[in-house]
Amino acid sequence: MDQPNILEAQKLTKVYEDGLCALDHVSFSVKAGEIFCLLGDNGAGKTTAINLFLGFLNPTEGTPFINGxxxxxxxxxxxxxVAYLSDVVMLYPNFTARQNLDFFARLGGRHNLKRDDYYNALRQVGLQEKAFEQRLKGFSKGMRQKVGLAIAIVKEAPAIILDEPTSGLDPKAANEFLAILHQLRAQGRAILISTHDIFRAKEISDTVGIMSEGKLLAVKTKAELEHENLEKLYLDYIQGKVAA
Amino acid sequence: MLKILLEKELRDIIYSTKFAITFAAAAVLVLLSFYVGIRNYQESIHEYESAKTTNAANIAAQTDWHQIQDRVFRKPQPLEILVNGVTNDVGRTTDMRSSGELNLINSRFSVDPLFAVFRFLDLNFVFVIVFSLFAILFGYDAINGEKEAGTLKLVFSNGVARASFILSKLLGSVLALGVPLLVPLLIGCLMLLGFGIPMSGFEWVRLGLVIVAGLLCFGVFLTLSIMVSAMVSRSSVSFLLALVVWIFSVLIIPKGSVLLASQIASVPSIDAVEIQKRKFTADQGQKWLQASQQWFSSRMSSSASVNDSGFVNAMAAFQDSLQKAREDARAEFYSRLDEDWRNKKDWQERWAFGISRVSPTAVFQIAAMNLAGTDVGMKFRYMQQLSRYRDAFAETIRKKTGSSADYFRIVIKRFSGGQNDQEEKQKSLNPSELPEYVEQPRSLGDVMTASMFDMGLLVVLNALFIGGAFYAFLRFDLR
Structure with missing residues (x-):
């Protein structure tokens, strides 16, 4: 049976006051149990699309939908x-990992979680047990990223949006992170990731949307990409060698 | 939602090292200001009591009511130690006279000039300098700091309304910082009780209002810096802006307002007034001498003898009437000069206070000094009380001597060498026969009237900056 659209962008357009068109009639959807990667260089419009989904910006045209x-x-x-994880996950440094989790869980409507529930989420993302009750002040970026992902997990939202989640992570931490995303996909979450990391995009995503200068140039499924060189395809698209 | 955000705000502030360090510093300074004030008060009371005892002994050593040398001492008030205001600039001792101008001498700063340079550590200093900086340190990055840390986007990726968030920031900051600051203030109040500082119920009310005004001033800086933090996206910029506002508020506007007011409304210097008074007094002295010479000449040419009791009585009556006329003329001239100077000074002060009210710390200072009774009107009020006391003093002297006693006069006495004369000559004065100077406290109504405008202004400024913070945050770019 076809999965429902959890995240859907309908002709999303954003033109800033200075006339800059950051997003130009972009449409795509992310279904339950799907990982959708928006792939593009800086200024392609990936983060603008995310900001429109989170209501941080109002679209000039078009509509973003979350769970309808x-x-x-x-x-x-x-x-x-929706749960969100940005590339800069500082969280609250004076709180412990568990306290951060507790705050954001309650903010997300999960009021009845217990200490063990938080611990389980932190275990799920692979954070060391001894760090559960430590303040985030001394955490590495990878550790903070794991706490951030645990926040997204405990919210139990059907959609997860990740903005450059692996930037700044070492390869081991990045691999661990992606493994957790696979688990979340298996749980039926719709995951939208923005990245400029072609290798990771191909590795993890079910669908890749190639963006450049505010336009969604192509949407390729995993099957379509199986025999393609994504790097070459990406460069061809953004250099205009392939018609969008 | 508000409860969750508020709880987070409280915990985020209280768990921080910044809070621990600044709170400890503020608490130590508050307690130190109370302790220094209490010690100063005890020392001042001791000096006051000693001076009174010495004065009584001096009076008791005198034998002639005509030549009495009495002194009045300004009693230290408990609230003066917490809000010094102008109290250390105003003289504490007055040579009491039945007539002539009363002068205040022996001010604290004239005795301890070092304190005039560095000033005392009082609650006013703590509120104006320490608490306001404390507020800025916690408010300047309240909003944009969260943006820089990425937590703002994370928070707003949930179903959080902007109004709830900014309200939690404002409420949380006020509660997390204001309530802990109340603790050392309350301990300070307990210290006043513990050290046996005599405070009337009225004085406790006034002290309570000083603390309320201080917290309102603290609130102004807190809400102002939160507003600035919601207006600019970088915390380094908002810190700089808040610091500039603080420097202007604490250092530049109060001093600038005095300079500006002196340009707008000029007032003759007190020396110029004194020169006019001295010239008038010298002229009067000359006239007095001429009149006396004329009187003596006319009498000496007549058949009356200086040994004649009628002559002595006539001379005394002449001198009294002459002195009365001289004193009336002096009082009228001095009072006209003083009133004119006072009116000009009042006008200048109004300008200075009006301009300085741009600064929240100046508003607090004006309110606190009015509440503590150490405002610029303190000297004037004290002089008025001294003037009233002088009437009672002069009346006592008049009853004792039959005339005012403290002006230059010629007294003719016959000494027969009899026992009664010797007894009369050596009889000591009884200081308790003099009226006691008792300072009348200002009524609650007067104090409230004098301070309510500035208290109200602090409330308005808080409301203004809260509104400004709301307005700025509703338009804040969350990205």
Whole structure:
């Protein structure tokens, strides 16, 4: 049976006050149990698309939907159905990992979680046990990223949006991180990732959307990419050698 | 949602090392200001009591009510130690006279000039300098700091309303910082009780209001810096802006307002007024001498003898009437000069205070000094009380001597060498026969009237910056 669209962008367009068109009629959807990678260089419009989904920006045209809810009309309700992890996950350094988790879980509507629930989430993302009750001040970026992902997990939202999640992570930490994403996909979450890491995009995603200068130039499924050189394809698209 | 955000805000502040260090520093300074104040008060009271005892002994050593040398001492007030205001600039001792101008001498700063340079550590200093900086340190990155840390996006990726978030920031900061600061203040109040500082119920109310005003001033800086933090996206910029506001508020505006006011409304210097008074007094002295000479000439030419009791009585009556006329003229001239100077000074002060009220710390200082009774009107009020006391003093002297006693006069006495004369000559004065100077406290109504405008202004500034923070944050770019 076909999975429902959890995240859906319908002709999303964003033109800033200075006239810069950051996003130009971009449409795509992410289904439950699917990982969708928005691949593009800096300024391609990936983060703008994410910001529109999270209601940080209002679209000039088009509509972002989360679990069928129009974000522009009811952003608070829509955001109950999405978890977000940015590339800069500092969290609250004076709180322990568990306290950070507790705060964001309650913010996300999970009021009845117990200490063990938080510990399980932290175990799931591979954080060392001794770090559970340590303040985040001394955490490495990889450790903070894991806590951030645990926050996304405990929210149990059907959609997860990740903005450059592996940037700055060492290969081991990045691999661990991607392994967790696979688990979340298996749980039926719809995952939207923005990245400029072609290798990771091909490795993890079910669908890749190639973006450049605010346009979604191509959407390729894993099957379509199986026999393609994604790097070459990507470069061909952004250099205009292949018609969008 | 608000509860969750508020709880987080409280914990985030209280768990921070920044809070531990700044709170400890603020607490130590608050307690130190109370302790220094208490010690100063005890020392001042001791000096006051000693001076009174010495004065009583001096009076008791005198034998002639005509030549009495009495002194009045300003009693230290408990609230003066916490909000010094102008108290250390105003003289504490007055040579009491039945007539003539009363002068205040022996101010604290004239005795200890070192303190005039460095000033005392009082609650006013703690609120104005320490608490306001404390507020800025916690408010300057309240919003943009979260943006820089990436937590703002994370928070708003949930169903959080902007109004709830900014409200939690404002409430949380006020509660997390304001309530802990109350602890050392309350301990300070307990120290006042423990050290046996005599505080009336009215004084406790005034002290409570000083603390409320201080916390309102703290709130102004806190809400202002949160507002600035919601207006600019970089915390380094908001820190710089908040610091500039602080420097202007604490250092530049209060001093600048005095300079500006002196340009707008000029007032003759007190020396210029003194020169006019001295010239008038010298002229009067000359006239007095001429009148006396004329009177003596006219009498000496007549058949009356200086041994004649009628002559002595007539001379005394002449001198009294002459002195009365001289004193009336002096009082009228001095009072006109003083009133004119006072009016000009009042006008200048109004300008200075009006301009300085741009600064929240100046508003607090004005309110606190009015509440503590150490405002710029303190000297004027004290002089008025001294003037009233002088009337009672003069009346006592008049009853004792039949005339005012403390002006230059010619007294003719016959000494027969009899026992009664010897007894009369050596009889000591009884200081308790003099009226006691008792300082009348200002009424609660007066104090409230004088301070309510500035208290209200602090409330308005808080409301203004809270509104500003809301407005700025509703437009804040969360990305």
């Amino acid at each position: 809810i129009d974000v522009t009309k009811d952003p608070l309700a829509a955001k109950q159905h």
